[in-house]
Amino acid sequence: MKIKVLGAANEVGRSGFLVNSDNTNLLLDYGVMFARKRTDPPSYPLHVKPKEIDAAVITHAHLDHSGCIPSLFNGGNTNVYSTPPTIDLSVLLIEDMLKIEKNKHDFDYRHVNNMIRNSKEIGYRQPVNVGDIKFELRSSGHVIGGSTVIVEAKGKRLFYTGDINLRGSRMLPPADLDIGDIDLLITESTYSQSQQTPRAESEKGLLEFASEVMDRKGVLFIPSFSVERSQEIACVLKNANFKYPVIMDGMALKVNDIMFRYPEYLKNVNIFSDAVNGATLIRDHSDRKRAISEPCVVISPAGMLVGGNAVYYMQNLASSDKNGVAMVSYQGEGTPGKKLLETGKISLKGKDMNVKATVKRFEFSGHADRDSLFEMIKNIKGNPKILTVHGDRESCTKFSEEIQQKFGFDSHAPKLGEEITI
Numbered sequence: 005m006k007i008k009v010l011g012a013a014n015e016v017g018r019s020g021f022l023v024n025s026d027n028t029n030l031l032l033d034y035g036v037m038f039a040r041k042r043t044d045p046p047s048y049p050l051h052v053k054p055k056e057i058d059a060a061v062i063t064h065a066h067l068d069h070s071g072c073i074p075s076l077f078n079g080g081n082t083n084v085y086s087t088p089p090t091i092d093l094s095v096l097l098i099e100d101m102l103k104i105e106k107n108k109h110d111f112d113y114r115h116v117n118n119m120i121r122n123s124k125e126i127g128y129r130q131p132v133n134v135g136d137i138k139f140e141l142r143s144s145g146h147v148i149g150g151s152t153v154i155v156e157a158k159g160k161r162l163f164y165t166g167d168i169n170l171r172g173s174r175m176l177p178p179a180d181l182d183i184g185d186i187d188l189l190i191t192e193s194t195y196s197q198s199q200q201t202p203r204a205e206s207e208k209g210l211l212e213f214a215s216e217v218m219d220r221k222g223v224l225f226i227p228s229f230s231v232e233r234s235q236e237i238a239c240v241l242k243n244a245n246f247k248y249p250v251i252m253d254g255m256a257l258k259v260n261d262i263m264f265r266y267p268e269y270l271k272n273v274n275i276f277s278d279a280v281n282g283a284t285l286i287r288d289h290s291d292r293k294r295a296i297s298e299p300c301v302v303i304s305p306a307g308m309l310v311g312g313n314a315v316y317y318m319q320n321l322a323s324s325d326k327n328g329v330a331m332v333s334y335q336g337e338g339t340p341g342k343k344l345l346e347t348g349k350i351s352l353k354g355k356d357m358n359v360k361a362t363v364k365r366f367e368f369s370g371h372a373d374r375d376s377l378f379e380m381i382k383n384i385k386g387n388p389k390i391l392t393v394h395g396d397r398e399s400c401t402k403f404s405e406e407i408q409q410k411f412g413f414d415s416h417a418p419k420l421g422e423e424i425t426i
Contacts, residue, residue, distance in 0.1 A: 005157045006425050007188065007391075011035065011049030013420040014397040016194060016336075017068045020049030021164065025157035028135030031060040031082075032153055032164050032190075036071035036101070036109075038336075045108055048072050050421055054080020059134040061141075062086040063166030064150035065093030065231055067101060074098060074115035081122065085132060087141065088125045089149030089266045093231055095120060096258055104311060128180070145169035145179040146370045147232040148269050154183055160426045161386075164190040167394070170376040171203070174239040175232070177271045179372075185386035187426045192371065193395030193417075196403035200373040206366045207240050210330055213364055214241070218248050218299045222326035225361075227314045227341065229307035229333050230255040232370060235263065235276060237303050237332060242279040251295045253286040253304035254313045260285075286313075296320060307333030309340035309350065318359075319352055327361035332368045377403070381411060389426060390415035 010020030017037025023030040029052075037047040054076045062070045062084060073094070076082050086094070098116055102109060126132060128151070131140045136158070141151035146167040155162040163186045172178035201209075217224040228234040234256035241250050252260070260280050267273035283303075286292050292313070296302065306312035321327040335342040340350055345365060349356045372380065381390070390413050392404040400417035407415040418424065 005155075005160045005162065006423055007162065007190070008423045009391070009393070009418045009420060010052065011037070011420070012394040013418050013422070014395075014400050016394055016396065018047055018049045018072070019069045019166075019394060020072070021190060022052060023137065023155055023157075023162065025136040028058050028137045028157070029056055030134060030137050030139065030155065031057050031076075032155075033063055033069040033166065034060060034072040034076065035066075035068040037068060046105070048075070048110075054078060054082065057082045059083045059085060061139065061153055062090050062094055063153060063164070064144065064147050065090050065097055066147070066167070067097050069166060070094040071098055071101060074111040074119050077115040077118035077122070078111055081118070083122055083124050084119055085124045085126055087127065087149035087151060087269070089262060089269055090151070091120075091123045091125060092262045092265070093149065093259065096255070096262065097231070100255060142180040142183065143177065145172045145176050148176065148263055148266065152179065160187045161185065162188045162190070162426070165192050167192055167194075167370065168372050168380070169370050170372050170380060172271065173203075173236055173370070174243065175236060175270050175276050181380060181383065186384065186388045187386060188424065189381070189384060189388045189390045191377065191380070191390065191392060193377070193392045193399045193403045194371045195369065195373040196377050196392070196395055196399045198374060200369055201367040203368070206368055207244075209364075210237075210240065210332070210366045211244050211246070213328060213330055214246065214301055217326070217328035217362070220326045221299050222324065222328060223296050223299060223321055224301045224328045224330060225317045225321050226301060226303045226330045226332055227307055227309050227317075228256070228303050228305065230259045230305040233307060233333055233368060234303050234305065235260065235279065236368060238279040238283055239275055241301060242282055243275075246301070249295070249298070249300040250283045251286060251300055251302040251304075252280070252283045253292065253302065255305050256303065257285055292316065307341070308335055309344065315352075318350055322350060322357065322359045322361050325360045325362070329359070329361050329363045331363065331365040334369065378410070381407060381413070388413060389424065391424065392417045
């Protein structure tokens with residue numbers, strides 16, 4: 005079995021791995037990486053010839069894993085396997101990307117429609133045979149429908165984590181790591197060099213901040229990823245019996261609708277439905293204006309303040325010190341959210357503006373942190389080679405070195421285009 009690294013090598017973004025056995029080619033993820041400057045084009049994984057791909061797997065809907073899948077229908081045709089929620093959410097996010105980034109991509113809505121027609125919905129632990137290769141998905145604990153992948157061929161077994169969360173969340177169970185002996189592990193390294201704040205501590209801090217802002221008759225804005233993070237924050241507030249209105253806006257509402265279709269993928273659908281049904285859902289601009297006329301918490305994309313209704317809320321809330329902004333999502337380099345945390349400023353209508361609202365950051369990551377990743381590797385069976393990917397250069401290389409030192413496994417951070425044989 006041969007594996008070629010197409011993306012996510014010493015970087016977070018454009019994940020893609022090509023698995024080959026004899027004449028069968030299986031693609032694990034095929035995502036995009038957005039440019040730091042909005043004027044620059046996005047980056048894709050290394051090119052594959054669509055006609056040579058026998059099947060593709062999407063581990064989960066986030067665009068850095070799913071966003072380039074439509075390009076497989078640019079002169080080609082292949083089956084795309086994932087869980088039902090992943091297909092629906094991927095289509096939602098990809099179509100939104102195409103709407104925002106007009107003419108920046110090598111594919112369009114026609115290719116997305118072909119992707120939908122060729123999608124094959126599979127459940128967890130459901131074996132699929134494609135030529136010489138057999139694979140199955142396991143729950144990853146990262147987002148609804150999110151998966152890890154076990155691939156088997158020629159008596160060898162590969163385990164690809166995609167994005168993984170070993171501790172789960174209020175809505176999702178932890179990752180399923182009952183995977184047996186493996187010969188190769190491809191693991192994310194996003195937070196391999198950092199410990200995350202315990203979730204209970206993050207929740208307590210967020211609730212205290214929300215109460216402070218309500219006490220001074222302000223509005224707390226929580227810019228949040230539309231898939232999972234927005235819903236998780238709503239669940240945290242509901243669980244605490246938060247007494248003030250909770251507003252949900254933007255694409256998070258469409259995600260809510262998709263999540264309601266798949267209750268079997270949630271840890272407890274009642275926790276989710278209570279949170280969403282207890283919130284005020286914004287349907288038009290007059291709702292939006294009315295909502296922030298009184299103390300409330302607003303949960304709305306974009307999580308990094310790149311577009312979306314976040315711009316409207318920041319324009320209307322940033323200039324008053326009675327308001328607050330709680331940053332609960334990952335902030336990529338060069339994004340408005342990162343700039344706000346580092347400088348206390350945002351750019352509105354082309355001009356930098358000091359934010360008078362109180363800004364605080366809280367960790368609510370859906371990724372495994374350092375302790376969790378080491379725990380996962382400690383419990384792995386077999387004597388696998390290990391590839392550390394999906395992290396910045398330091399996270400991937402240091403994590404790889406530490407794995408060798410702690411466990412004695414043959415581990416390294418692969419370069420883009422590198423091929424590994426097991």
